[in-house]
Amino acid sequence: MDDVLAKPVSIANQIHQRLRDEIVHAVLKPGMALSEADIAARYKVSRQPVREAFIRLAQEDLVEIRPQRGTYVRRIAAVSVLDAHFVRDAIEVAIAREAAQKAQPADLEKLYALIACQATASTNAEFLASDEALHEGIAAMAEHLSAWRVVHQIKAQMDRVRYLSYGEVSPIDRLVQQHREIVDAIAAHQPDAAAAAVLRHTADILHQLPELARRYPEMFEG
Amino acid sequence: MDDVLAKPVSIANQIHQRLRDEIVHAVLKPGMALSEADIAARYKVSRQPVREAFIRLAQEDLVEIRPQRGTYVRRIAAVSVLDAHFVRDAIEVAIAREAAQKAQPADLEKLYALIACQATASTNAEFLASDEALHEGIAAMAEHLSAWRVVHQIKAQMDRVRYLSYGEVSPIDRLVQQHREIVDAIAAHQPDAAAAAVLRHTADILHQLPELARRYPEMFEG
DNA sequence: TTTGGTATGCTACCATACAAGTTAGCAGCA
DNA sequence: TGCTGCTAACTTGTATGGTAGCATACCAAA
Known part of the structure; x- marks a missing residue:
């Protein structure tokens, strides 16, 4: 049975899925700061796809993007x-x-x-x-x-x-x-x-x- | 009564809202092709915020992004x-x-x-x-x-x-x-x-x- | 006529550079 | 000591250039 959302093609999508899993599984703890640059360095990619992953996560209410301040895993x-x-x-x-x-x-x-x-x-x-x-x-x-x-x-x-x-x-x-x-x-x-x-x-x-x-x-x- | 989603700060957000309205109001017709470059030129901004707006719209199922092909207003x-x-x-x-x-x-x-x-x-x-x-x-x-x-x-x-x-x-x-x-x-x-x-x-x-x-x-x- | 290869122009995708805003910390002064 | 203000190091936001993939048109060969 295929997953309901299966398109792990682009880097942005892969980053999105991985971060989503880590947040849902509480590997990334609520309140923790996520930096575009940090994640980009961790996965050896540029900031751009990470940024786009953040946008998706924000729309799912899993992170909060505070402009010019930082992006944080939403507390429950x-x-x-x-x-x-x-x-x-x-x-x-x-x-x-x-x-x-x-x-x-x-x-x-x-x-x-x-x-x-x-x-x-x-x-x-x-x-x-x-x-x-x-x-x-x-x-x-x-x-x-x-x-x-x-x-x-x-x-x-x-x-x-x-x-x-x-x-x-x-x-x-x-x-x-x-x-x-x-x-x-x-x-x-x-x-x-x-x-x-x-x-x-x-x-x-x-x-x-x-x-x-x-x-x-x-x-x-x- | 404030709208439920009120944060028209960044350019990306503004583009997203405007495009969303135009799609919902059927100004942008279903099936119509949207190009990052076109929209960027129309609103006199760079492609980047337009792209991020597209991502949001895609998550709302209002457009379909076909990689390397184009972005289209979803047919109903x-x-x-x-x-x-x-x-x-x-x-x-x-x-x-x-x-x-x-x-x-x-x-x-x-x-x-x-x-x-x-x-x-x-x-x-x-x-x-x-x-x-x-x-x-x-x-x-x-x-x-x-x-x-x-x-x-x-x-x-x-x-x-x-x-x-x-x-x-x-x-x-x-x-x-x-x-x-x-x-x-x-x-x-x-x-x-x-x-x-x-x-x-x-x-x-x-x-x-x-x-x-x-x-x-x-x-x-x- | 049909088929297959190719050139061209489009697209979204990614990387990089720059801009603008926020915050933390520290130096200096009252 | 306590406060003020500057600086430096972050953050996200935007702009731009280059790349890979796809679609179409075109042309040549069967």
């Missing part, structure tokens, strides 16, 4: 996570409802395969990758892939928090079980049940938020 | 409009529900003022501006402004169609009436009624779509 705003959650819920519930109506046996098999894959995932990155693939698969089934692209972008804010919380708060088994409930409801062509299952699933991260903000205060703003 | 894909509609519905319905719960008298006055303003609008641009202000105001009341930012971006795809259809299909009076029903439901603190009103409102454009695609085939793809 609790309100942003809440709003990201709000938007994601709205879209994914709608997607799940349509998926429940359009579900085909062949598609369902793939989803269950992904869930099985999750259950045996050994690393957080591995789990989150198949997690994303699952949600994307559901969107594909509902024939709303470009709606999923919106979620994908929004999700970056939440994923930063999820990487912080790996193994600390949310047990994998529980998430896998929630996934199973979602797909079961879809397979049974029950839109309401699917919507409810999605809500239960996405609600989890919100409960973790206050604890995480307490534990990693320097990564949050406000 | 019917499926994109459908998906834009899908996402917008999902978010705006959720916003309306929360607005219905959090509505304050002072906020409601502003909304009714906007509706009155719409009823007397003489140009399409004027109407759409206050239309946007109304929906943004509802989002502000629901305390989900950043969710509205997502809608704002998505909406660009639909607005291009709306500008095509001015005066031809959708009578202003009808839209204003729909707005009134939405705000009435919110004022009455009835989430379900508000959601239903929003759905009725946003459904209109979908009915216009086939007719518009028939009338302006060169602006659509597929």
Whole structure:
């Protein structure tokens, strides 16, 4: 299954993807200063493609460009996570409802395969990758892939928090079980049940938020 | 009421805003080729800020950058409009529900003022501006402004169609009436009624779509 | 007529140089 | 000691030149 955004051709695109990953995975910590010149030197390229990568990241709200001052990895705003959650819920519930109506046996098999894959995932990155693939698969089934692209972008804010919380708060088994409930409801062509299952699933991260903000205060703003 | 994205400082930002407006208002027609050099010459600036504006537009799906080939105003894909509609519905319905719960008298006055303003609008641009202000105001009341930012971006795809259809299909009076029903439901603190009103409102454009695609085939793809 | 190679002019992409603004730090003075 | 103001070292923003890739037109050969 190809990634939803696959065009790693130009240098600017490559820099963008790498920086995006590093920010989402919290390798580049919130609040950290990023200099065009520094990144350019690190990757042995000129400032120009780095600059263009920064522009993309800024539009995704992952960095903040302060003119003539510097570019900084955005701190995680609790309100942003809440709003990201709000938007994601709205879209994914709608997607799940349509998926429940359009579900085909062949598609369902793939989803269950992904869930099985999750259950045996050994690393957080591995789990989150198949997690994303699952949600994307559901969107594909509902024939709303470009709606999923919106979620994908929004999700970056939440994923930063999820990487912080790996193994600390949310047990994998529980998430896998929630996934199973979602797909079961879809397979049974029950839109309401699917919507409810999605809500239960996405609600989890919100409960973790206050604890995480307490534990990693320097990564949050406000 | 400030616009949701107000930072027209750098040349790149100014170029971006102007081009965005011209694309959304269909001054720059779908399929038209945009050259960095041409735009730079038109606005008497260098190619660099134009290029950065193109990058922003590409991320908003308003232009398509084909490396070493050219940059083109995206044709309107019917499926994109459908998906834009899908996402917008999902978010705006959720916003309306929360607005219905959090509505304050002072906020409601502003909304009714906007509706009155719409009823007397003489140009399409004027109407759409206050239309946007109304929906943004509802989002502000629901305390989900950043969710509205997502809608704002998505909406660009639909607005291009709306500008095509001015005066031809959708009578202003009808839209204003729909707005009134939405705000009435919110004022009455009835989430379900508000959601239903929003759905009725946003459904209109979908009915216009086939007719518009028939009338302006060169602006659509597929 | 059709096919294939080539020249030309276009494009976006990248590197480099310069400009303009901000900030931190330190020297010097009250 | 504490404040003021300058300087120097950053930052991003803009301009410009050169390069590689693609498309078209043209011409020659089959």
